[in-house]
Amino acid sequence: MNKNEMEDELRPEYDLQSLQVRKLGHGRKRFCDTVRLEPDVIATFPSAEAVNEALRYLIEVAKHSSSLTQRSSELR
Numbered sequence: 001m002n003k004n005e006m007e008d009e010l011r012p013e014y015d016l017q018s019l020q021v022r023k024l025g026h027g028r029k030r031f032c033d034t035v036r037l038e039p040d041v042i043a044t045f046p047s048a049e050a051v052n053e054a055l056r057y058l059i060e061v062a063k064h065s066s067s068l069t070q071r072s073s074e075l076r
Contacts, residue, residue: 037051
């Protein structure tokens, strides 16, 4: 099959000119940072920024809680 035959088989609604090839390296890593949220979680937060803010707060609470647990264990 030559190039002309392949082009003839494509439907007109397929715009191959606008396709972008995903690059390797740093840009590829960004692609993997996507997290799928369940519908109930989506309904709770109005925006992605609100989700990030809540998660950052939870991280800080977990760090603080962990340090408190370590100190109380050392006192026993």
